[in-house]
Amino acid sequence: MAYNMVMDGLCKEMRLDEAEKLLENKARQGSNPDVYGYSYLIQSYCKMGNLIKAVDHYEAMVSHGIETNCHIVSYLLQCFRKLGMTSEVIAYFLKFKDSGLHLDKVIYNIAMDTYCKNGNMNEAVKLLNEMKCGGLTPDKIHYTCLINGYCLKGEMQNAQQVFEExxxxxxxxxxxxxxxxASGFCKSGLVMEVFDLLDRMADHGLEPNSLTYGIAIVGFCRGGNLSEAEVLFNVVEEKGIDHIEVMYSSMVCGYLLSGWTDHAYMLFVRxxxxxxxxxxxxxxxxxxDLCRVGNVQGASNVCKIMLEHNVVPDxxxxSKLISIYCQNGDMDKAHLWFHxxxxxxxxxxxxxxxxxxxxxxxxxxxxxxxxxxxxMTNLGIKPDVIAYTVLLDGHLKETLQQGWEGIAKERRSFLLRANHNKLLSxxxxxxxxxDVPCYTVLIDGKCKAEYLVEARELFDEMLQKxxxxxxxxxxxxINGYCSQxxxxxxxxxxxxxxxxxxEPDELTFSVLNQSSLRSRKIQFCA
Incomplete structure (x- = not known):
């Protein structure tokens, strides 16, 4: 008894190395540890997610002829499930069941949940019936598990049937x-069933919470039933339920899902x-979405309001806000947000x-x-090919600006070549x-600088890679060749x-129009 108390204390404090030594010492003294000592260690390692250690101790326990129990089984199965090892959950479940161990409701629930999330509803239903035949009475957790499984598959008739059962x-x-x-009905577009479900909740003395209403509102919006979502939202707002911010969030997302960005923004402001x-x-x-539709002022206001509420945008x-300001050419505001x-x-x-x-x-x-x-580089942030391509293109465009007109063409070509080679190095x-966009900028630069041989070499290099x-x-x-x-x-x-x-694009045709290749353009179009 004292030994188990010490083991329990060490494991609760996660002093697992000491607990293992205590286990080993007991074995050396000729007194094999009992199931409780192993149970404490297996449970602790499962909580840590260290499945290898947990399984090692389980196998050591079995090798010493110690029979397992439902607690140990549930620890292992839950750990497998938490790590996403669904096939192992089922394999170990069947192994334990075939060993003759009398499994409890918790273990059945883990297996049923795994089958349901894998979409294997037939096996999940078999387990429910097996429980009944074995003298175990399924509870709301088991039934809810089945309902969730059917909802995930969109089989709402079966979900309703289990609910009635x-x-x-x-x-x-x-x-x-x-x-x-409610979530299942919404995803399947069964609007009236959602309202009926809300009524049934009231009949059973259950008040829908903010999550229930939120699920319904987003579900309606996702299914294109925006008017029903607004009706429900107005009802809930009048009720003044707890966690009303959940409802506001749901309605904002609902508007956005329906493409009603302006409505979402107006609700956010209100x-x-x-x-x-x-x-x-x-x-x-x-x-x-505000950035996507070009409403940069609205997007900026949302960020400002978030900051006023001590919530920092991610x-x-x-990035979205900086990007839209850059697209609009407002670099001062872009830099302000960057700062x-x-x-x-x-x-x-x-x-x-x-x-x-x-x-x-x-x-x-x-x-x-x-x-x-x-x-960026001084801060240890490694540039990628896109960053380099941006600068290469920047140097190219700078040589074409009007401010360079007073500089000799040969000098411009030399500087462009030098800048590009420096970045390439x-x-x-x-x-x-x-990559292809980077090579394209380089080829365009060589052509503009009238280094056509080097441009062709880059083109061939790209093909060789x-x-x-x-x-x-x-x-x-093509433009380089035509210009020369x-x-x-x-x-x-x-x-x-x-x-x-x-297929040649508009720029290709523009080049063709300015050269004797005009006839080839006509031939291609024909």
């Missing part, structure tokens, strides 16, 4: 059961004025830096883009291989492009 057995469903069934805030997920989704939300990220200690990755660098390049502010690149040091040039890559080289009057090479390249099933 549950009621006939005088087993009262709880709020969890009703929520699962809720904020009342001193409430929808959940973080809904805020993030709203920012994303990196993705900041806000830095000040709040958010982990800024290469994606955010690249978005901002790209914005500066497109705004003709290459120097600031280069400064960001240096800042850095990529090589970083062991970063160019197994990369497939797209319409942009072909067009860049090498029409036959351009014509051969165009034919190669067509033979490979790569």
């Amino acid at each position: 549950m009621l006939k057995a005088n087993i009262e469903p709880d709020i969890v059961t009703y929520n699962i069934l 809720v904020a004025r009342q001193g409430n805030l929808v959940d973080h997920f809904s805020c993030s989704k709203l920012i994303n 990196v993705i939300s900041y 806000d990220m830095v000040q709040r200690g958010l982990s800024i990755d290469v994606i955010v830096y690249t978005i901002l660098m790209n914005g500066y390049c497109k705004a003709g502010r290459l120097q600031e883009a280069c400064q960001l690149f240096v800042q 850095s990529m090589k040091d970083m062991q970063i291989e160019p 197994g990369l497939t040039p797209d319409a942009y890559a072909y067009t860049a080289l 009057g090498e029409i036959s090479k351009a014509e051969d390249l165009l034919q190669e492009m067509i033979d490979k099933g790569i």
Whole structure:
């Protein structure tokens, strides 16, 4: 008894090395540990998720001729399930069952839940019937498990049948059961069944909670039944239920699912004025959708309101907002939000830096883009091929700006070549291989600098690496040949492009219109 108490205490404090030594010492003294000592260790390792150790101790216990019990079995099965090892759950369950061990309700529930989540409803139902035949009375947990399984498969008629069977057995469903069934009805578009279910809850003295209403509202919206969602939302708002912010979040998400971004934004603002805030997920989704439709002011307001409520947007939300400001050419505001990220200690990755660098390049502010690149590398953030491509393209565009017109063409070509080669050398040091867009920028740069031989070498290098040039890559080289009057090479390249099933785009046709390849364009279009 004293030994087991010590084992229990050590395991509760997770001093498992000491507990194992105590187990070993007892065995050396010729007194084999009992099932309780092993049980404490197996349970502790299962809680840690250390399945190897748990199974090792289980097998050691069996090798000493100690019979297992339902507690140990349930610990192991729950650990398998938690680690997503569903096949092992079933294998061990069948192994324990075949060994003649009298399994309890908890073990049956674990196996049934595993079958249900794997979509094997026939086996799950067999276990329920097996329980009944073996003298075990299924409870609401087992019935709810079956209902959830059928709902996951969209078999709502079977789910309803199990629900009715549950009621006939005088087993009262709880709020969890009703929520699962409501979610299933919503996903299947069974609107009236949801309202009937809410009435049945009331008849059984159960008040739907905010989660129940939230499931129904989002479900209605997902199924395109927005008017029903709004009716239910208005009813709930008038009731003034607890956790009303869950309802607001559900309705905002519902509007967004239906494509009603403006309605979602107006509801968000109204809720904020009342001193409430929808959940973080809904805020993030709203920012994303507002950016997608180009409502940069709305997205910015959502971020500001979140910060006023001491809720910091995540990196993705900041990235979306910075990106839309960059697209609009408002680099000052883009940098302000970037600076806000830095000040709040958010982990800024290469994606955010690249978005901002790209914005500066497109705004003709290459120097600031280069400064960001240096800042990024100094912070230990490794640039990727996209970041390098952005800078390569930035240098190319800078040479084409009007401000360079006073500089001799040869000088411009030399500087462009030098800048590109410097970045390529850095990529090589970083062991970063160019992809198709990167090669396209490089080829375009060589062509603009009138280094056609080098451009062709890059094109061939891309092919040798197994990369497939797209319409942009072909067009860049075709344009280079045309600009230098090498029409036959351009014509051969165009034919190669067509033979490979790569359809010329508008830019290709624009190049053709400016050259004697106009007839080939007509032939292709025919």
